[in-house]
Amino acid sequence: GTSVNKSNEDEHVTACSTCASILFDHLEPRFMVDRWINNKNSADCWCMVCSGVWLNGKLSQRVLSDIEHRLGTALKPYLNEESGIKISLSKLAPSISLPVDLAIRSFSFIDFVTKESQLESSALSPQSLAMKYIQKSKDMLRTELREHLKVKYNAEFCSGDGILDVHIAINVLQPCLFSGRFPSSVLGLSETQRLRKRYRGSHGLKSQGGDPRVNLEKRNQNKQPSVSYTKVLQSISALSKEEKTNILQWIKSQPLIDPQNLKSSGVKCSAAVWRRPFYLFGRYTKKRRDVSQTPFFVVEAGKCKRLGVTSVEEQICPSVSEACGGISELNNSNDDDTIFGFVKFHASGREDMDVLMSASNGKRSGRPFVCEVIDAFRKPDQQDLSLAVHKINAMNEGDEITSEDGFFGQNLNGVGVDSLSFCDSSRFSGLQGETEQKVKHYRCRCWSDMPLNQEQLDSFLFSEEPIKIMQMTPIRVMHRRALCTREKFILKMKATLDKTNNHWFTIDLSTSAGTYVKEFCHSDCGRTSPSVSSLLNRKVDIVQLDCMGIAVDS
Numbered sequence: 001g002t003s004v005n006k007s008n009e010d011e012h013v014t015a016c017s018t019c020a021s022i023l024f025d026h027l028e029p030r031f032m033v034d035r036w037i038n039n040k041n042s043a044d045c046w047c048m049v050c051s052g053v054w055l056n057g058k059l060s061q062r063v064l065s066d067i068e069h070r071l072g073t074a075l076k077p078y079l080n081e082e083s084g085i086k087i088s089l090s091k092l093a094p095s096i097s098l099p100v101d102l103a104i105r106s107f108s109f110i111d112f113v114t115k116e117s118q119l120e121s122s123a124l125s126p127q128s129l130a131m132k133y134i135q136k137s138k139d140m141l142r143t144e145l146r147e148h149l150k151v152k153y154n155a156e157f158c159s160g161d162g163i164l165d166v167h168i169a170i171n172v173l174q175p176c177l178f179s180g181r182f183p184s185s186v187l188g189l190s191e192t193q194r195l196r197k198r199y200r201g202s203h204g205l206k207s208q209g210g211d212p213r214v215n216l217e218k219r220n221q222n223k224q225p226s227v228s229y230t231k232v233l234q235s236i237s238a239l240s241k242e243e244k245t246n247i248l249q250w251i252k253s254q255p256l257i258d259p260q261n262l263k264s265s266g267v268k269c270s271a272a273v274w275r276r277p278f279y280l281f282g283r284y285t286k287k288r289r290d291v292s293q294t295p296f297f298v299v300e301a302g303k304c305k306r307l308g309v310t311s312v313e314e315q316i317c318p319s320v321s322e323a324c325g326g327i328s329e330l331n332n333s334n335d336d337d338t339i340f341g342f343v344k345f346h347a348s349g350r351e352d353m354d355v356l357m358s359a360s361n362g363k364r365s366g367r368p369f370v371c372e373v374i375d376a377f378r379k380p381d382q383q384d385l386s387l388a389v390h391k392i393n394a395m396n397e398g399d400e401i402t403s404e405d406g407f408f409g410q411n412l413n414g415v416g417v418d419s420l421s422f423c424d425s426s427r428f429s430g431l432q433g434e435t436e437q438k439v440k441h442y443r444c445r446c447w448s449d450m451p452l453n454q455e456q457l458d459s460f461l462f463s464e465e466p467i468k469i470m471q472m473t474p475i476r477v478m479h480r481r482a483l484c485t486r487e488k489f490i491l492k493m494k495a496t497l498d499k500t501n502n503h504w505f506t507i508d509l510s511t512s513a514g515t516y517v518k519e520f521c522h523s524d525c526g527r528t529s530p531s532v533s534s535l536l537n538r539k540v541d542i543v544q545l546d547c548m549g550i551a552v553d554s
Helices: 017-024 061-078 100-116 126-153 212-221 229-237 241-252 312-323 382-392 425-429 431-435 454-460 517-522 532-536
Strands: 087-090 095-097 155-158 164-172 267-275 278-286 296-300 303-307 342-347 367-374 415-417 421-423 440-448 467-472 485-497 504-511 540-551
Touching (some): 017 100, 100 229, 126 164, 212 267, 278 312, 278 425, 312 342, 312 367, 312 382, 367 540, 382 415, 440 517, 454 485, 504 517, 517 532, 517 540, 532 540
Parallel strands (some): 087 155, 087 164
Antiparallel strands (some): 278 367, 278 415, 278 421, 440 504
């Protein structure tokens, strides 16, 4: 228990009272490490661990002011203009990111104190205490910032779709890990990271992906490699005594930081705010044969070519975005073709571009779809959604939306929707499974190479009972579908001969989900059996196909 005076050489090997409390509260007797604790609150309060982040058990005013400023800037685009309105934040917000340098600094400090105080390594394990320090610091920072959010922004913390999430990152401006004096190879890390390759289509359209927290870290680190606390601590534990001493000497050589000086630049703070996804459900119709469901591109002669004049997605998503006050671009990555903020269009199955999609006012609907809205500036109310529907349908506000002619609205591009309403994520995730259970209704305009009469059609192409058919993967989709034979059912079928030309006829049929209707008509070189062609025993081709609706639950 004899007090030992520090040498001048070790005057910078001290921790502030806050860091010491986190690291050594469990230690008995405490006086063994007291000489390495600096309890002053002025410019000479050097803390080799936190570089002035903490002061008197709280964030230093310098750091707190910086965080509050950047948090306010990040929140502003998402806030309602009306004062006093509560903002809903994620139950665990804010998430915190601290620089890996704090783990290295705390490790070096504990390692030094252990050796100088001649303590058992089990009492002061540098690796486990450094991890404890990081986690405790995050908890303290989160608690202080949650109180600030409650007071200044009237925030409530909850769970649910469409609420805001917050991430705070603190970075040391003079990091020891990437200073050049201690390259990443010293800590057992790869000098170059293999970045995950992303597929980039030749059409130039960006896809949704990424994480606002990761994108923020990328911007802060200027593309320096990101490493975990655990990996760094494991690597530094394996270093030789001389290499550990070199790291300690570098930390001691850093200039003093006044934790009360607001202009001091020991750390840099940044904030990211984004809105969690919410989901909008609706049903669409399409009355043009040159409109695809999603943007449709093909490659011809090495060049990308667009097919169709527009898409259902492009007619719906911009109006949804507008109803949400726009989609944020603040959380996008700057180094690839992937963006975070997006309105993603998900439909329950799809029809070919040249197939109409209609509905009726009875038990047949348009095609169900869900818009997944990611990082919208605001969550719309029902009035906003009603305005979006009328805009998509090119109708005046208040006009009744019906499908008397089989289609919703008056959009010149042929796309209409019946409504937009909020749904939960389970409706979105079950969308594709739901379509596998629905009955589809079709109308086929067909041609026969030999004349027909109505009696022949009634004999071979009329059925009120299900007909089982076997379909090999069609030739036209073999490049993107597994080669197999699928069992499908024609549930009902009725054919009508054309009144002016006995080579032409129309078939109305109901099928199980996933039936390739075009192939059922012309047989796809015998790959679908039976088919209209085999039932009539002649060559048949389909020249026009309409989806007349999808059965809805009563």
